[in-house]
Amino acid sequence: MGTQEIVTKCQTIYEDLNFTYAREWKAAKAGRKVIGFMPVYVPMELIHAANALPLGIMGGGDQMEVIHGDAYYQSYICRIPRSTIELGVTGRLDFVDMMLFPFVCDVIRNLSGIWKMMFPNVVSRFFDTPQNFEEKIGGTYYIHELQELKEAIEETTGTKITDEALRNSIKLYNENRKLIWGLYDARAKEPWKFPTWELYVIMRAGIMMPVEEHNQLLKDYAAAAHQEDRPKRDNSRIALNGSFCEQPPLNLIKSIEMAGCYIVEDDYVLVNRFLTEDVPVDGDPLANLALTYIKHSVETACKYVPKEEDKGKFLVNRIKQCAAEGVIFAAPSFCDPALLDRPMLSHRVTENSIPSISFKYAENSGQMQPIREQAGTFADSIKLWN
Amino acid sequence: MSADKNVIKEESMIIQKAMISRNYDAITSKLETGQKMASTFVPGNLNELVRCFGMLNNLPEINAIQAGMRKLTGGYIMEAEKGGHSEDVCTYVKADIGQLGKGNIAPNGKPYPDPDVLLLSYTGCYTFMKWFELLREQYKCPTVMIHVPYQGDGHWTMNMRDYIVKQLKEEVIPTFERISGVKFDIDRLREMMALSAKAEDDLVWVIETAKHKPSPIDAYFGAVYYVGPIFSAFRGTQEAVDYYKVLKKEIQYRIDNKMGPITPEGEMKEQKYRIVVEGPPNWTNFREFWKMFYDEGAVVVASSYSKVGGTYDMGFRHDPANPLESLAEYCLGCYTNRNLPTRVEILEKYINDYEADGLLTNSIKSCNSFSAGQLMMMREVEKRTGKPGAFIETDLVDPRYFSAANVKNRLESYFQMIEQKRRGVKSAA
Known part of the structure; x- marks a missing residue:
């Protein structure tokens, strides 16, 4: 398959608000289960090991009119909980057997309670990852939490998760992360060959299909994109930060790129590369998952940074690794994590002489002209002054 | 404010005011006395341990409330926003940061000294984590965090409690x-926790x-005191x-004499509506907000906000026999650390136990911990109790988000709705 074909396929999957791909997967074999999850991180390995499909639910995007969802929320709140409720009340998620609401912020946390009340027949669970990163404290706590999650998944799916099955899933997701990091590295090296909007739809589709299939697709795309002859432009290289939960409309990503920016780093769809190193395959798989999270996971706004000197280090390092020349802080409106974190991250990048700009969006933002102008001016200023 | 001179004050209020003043004096003179100071939060407040x-206990939320009631937070928030803080985030945080930028002056007119340690008791509110970052x-001072897991399934587990105890012991x-x-000294902690339990009995x-x-x-308005x-x-x-002993006497006197609460304008005489309130109050227009209730004969008989620093009326008491475990259970049980179905059950119980006429939700613009999901909660409580709900929107300490005319209009309509509902019930009978 060429890049065009792969991207079209992925875009179709990701834009389909009826989740036909996942529905068909479920219908293909009796007894199959689908477990939905919201941003930012869940251990998809556990779901896969129960022969279930982990399905990323990232809100309704810009193609869905929110009618019912608004009736559940006050005026001042981000859009992702409204559109997710819309997905629920309109029956688009009626095939989902279990919903996981990971720790991101109070909005997603409270949405877990709403889900329990609105959809009593769906198993709904808040998934609290530790904020203490000491192995003996946060690590021990997290192993128990994973054990509880494992039992809940077993009960929902009716499948016992054996250590062997979990190790096999860990291997597959290690490969998935490796392929994704590989693509990210390739993009940083030759961004004209790997447009971010293409990577984005591949990542979005990836959390809506079996990991085995996604791994093959990633390999195919990487091979095809490397071979493709795409012109190199005189664009500025930028890192994008703050978009880890409510996702921007695809047009926003395209607009930034069209404005003269190569996005060489981003935090979209973070679940698929939240862990930065392989999870060990040998030994206790739950402990391995827990300790990899504790020791080797990305720094993002929904995680506490225990030491002041480490705050923002991950972003600055990524900027350097990717040779980004500037940062765009693009956060969803009313996003507590991204917006509270932004001043601190902004200080760190300034201390490192990295220019930055910021703006807000919603998943259904439609007016791209201001974004194009802002991003274009930023790209020009980098070219002129750096 | 000139009106302050005419405010009716009872002995307990005078005692509390003196206690707060002494604490602020101790805080602002800590450099002279050599006493150390921890800053921390109200929910999950580990005062006995501090x-x-x-050490002294300084609470930035309370400082923001104090500044809000003295109409200072508008300027502080603008100062923080000028410094790059978003207009969308918690106004307690911005009031605190903005206050720092404007000299960091305490209510006694002296500057707040820098804390010696930040105790990030991360209980029921995501923003706490970022606030202390x-x-x-x-401040560039040591910061120690306690992560209190959320009661996502409506109860806490031993794993959660052990995790907190371990953080207390080891960090x-x-x-x-x-x-x-x-x-x-664990015995010292036990002694203090025994005193806590006594005061908690009286508060309940x-x-x-x-x-x-x-x-x-x-x-609600009285309970915040x-x-x-x-x-x-x-x-x-x-x-x-001692404070609660005096307060109890005053309230017992009012019960014996069939008296209503003391408002800033004296005793509230007529009680036409008994309301349960969900959500924190607005602080910048606190008196004006309260007046909208007592002018209409509405008394708040139960509120969730008065449980934000501990759910004592649900049975929890600090336990000197198991001090660290008890502190952990205290943190786990704070109101906003409980999931939405539990919060609905609590509000439903309040409506029934306090024979209330309905539920009013004050949705706070910049507090998602409380506000996200409140409309759904209100509907659920209405469905379960048959009592009408109403929804207003204000903010904690940002005066730009308190629209007196809108709030008053909504409240008056709500009270009329309760009246109509009563008439409907009567005519049906």
């Missing part, structure tokens, strides 16, 4: 020992007097125990 090390950046206590130079008695008709207290000593720097002290 005091166990001879932001303060840590400013908080050693940090406090290092900073204060005082060795941890006070809160539950709202079951009387007429209610001798306002369980009643919970003051326990929610702030006095839980675990004899002062708090």
Whole structure:
């Protein structure tokens, strides 16, 4: 398959608000289960090991009119909980057997309670990852939490998760992360060959299909994109930060790129590369998952940074690794994590002489002209002054 | 404000005011006295533990409230926004950061000294985590965190409790020992926790007097004063125990004489509506907001906000026999650390137990911990109790988001709705 074909396929999957791909997967074999999850991180390995499909639910995007969802929320709140409720009340998620609401912020946390009340027949669970990163404290706590999650998944799916099955899933997701990091590295090296909007739809589709299939697709795309002859432009290289939960409309990503920016780093769809190193395959798989999270996971706004000197280090390092020349802080409106974190991250990048700009969006933002102008001016200023 | 001179004050209010003043004086003179100071939060406040090390307890939320009531936060928030803080985030945080930028002056007119340690008791509110990361950046002081897991399934587990206890033992206590130079004394902690439990018994008695008709207290606007000593720097002290003794006497007197609560304009005489309120109050227009209720004869008989620093009316007491486990259970049980179905059950119970006419939700613009999902909660409570709900939107300490005319209009309509509903019930009977 060429890049065009792969991207079209992925875009179709990701834009389909009826989740036909996942529905068909479920219908293909009796007894199959689908477990939905919201941003930012869940251990998809556990779901896969129960022969279930982990399905990323990232809100309704810009193609869905929110009618019912608004009736559940006050005026001042981000859009992702409204559109997710819309997905629920309109029956688009009626095939989902279990919903996981990971720790991101109070909005997603409270949405877990709403889900329990609105959809009593769906198993709904808040998934609290530790904020203490000491192995003996946060690590021990997290192993128990994973054990509880494992039992809940077993009960929902009716499948016992054996250590062997979990190790096999860990291997597959290690490969998935490796392929994704590989693509990210390739993009940083030759961004004209790997447009971010293409990577984005591949990542979005990836959390809506079996990991085995996604791994093959990633390999195919990487091979095809490397071979493709795409012109190199005189664009500025930028890192994008703050978009880890409510996702921007695809047009926003395209607009930034069209404005003269190569996005060489981003935090979209973070679940698929939240862990930065392989999870060990040998030994206790739950402990391995827990300790990899504790020791080797990305720094993002929904995680506490225990030491002041480490705050923002991950972003600055990524900027350097990717040779980004500037940062765009693009956060969803009313996003507590991204917006509270932004001043601190902004200080760190300034201390490192990295220019930055910021703006807000919603998943259904439609007016791209201001974004194009802002991003274009930023790209020009980098070219002129750096 | 000139109106302040005419405000009616009872003995308990005068005592509390003196307690708060003494605490602010102790805080602002800490450099002279050499006393160490921890800054921390109201939910998950570990006052006994802080005091166990001879440290002072400073609460930025309370400082923001104090500044809000003195109409200072508007300027502080603008200052923070000028410095790059978003207009969309918690206004307590921005009031605190903005105050720092404007000299960091305490209510006694003296500057707040820098804290010696930030105790990030991360209980029921995501913003707490970022707030203290932001303060840590400013103060460059040691910061110790306790992560309190959320009761997502409506109950806490032993794993959660053990996790908190372990953080207390292995991180908080050693940090406090290092900073204060005082060795941890568990017996001292036990003594203070016994005093906490005494005061908590009395606080619950006070809160539950709202079951009387007429209610001798306002369980929202009045209760924010009643919970003051326990929610702030006095839980675990004899002062708090003594305060509640005086308060109890005053309220008992009002019960015996069928009197209503004391408002800033004197005793509230007529009680036409008994309301349960969900969500924090607005602080910048606190008196104006309260007046909208008592002018219409509406008394608040129960509120969730008065449980934000501890859900004592649901049975929890600090337990001197198991001090660290008890502190962990306390943190786990704070109102906003409970999931939405549990919060609905609590509000439903309040409506029934306090024979209330309905539920009013004050949705706070910048507090998602409380606000996200409140409309759904209100509908559920309406469905379960058959009592009408109403929804208003204000903010904590940002005066730009308090629209008096809108709030008043909504409240008046709501009270009319209750009236109509009553008439409907009567005519049906």
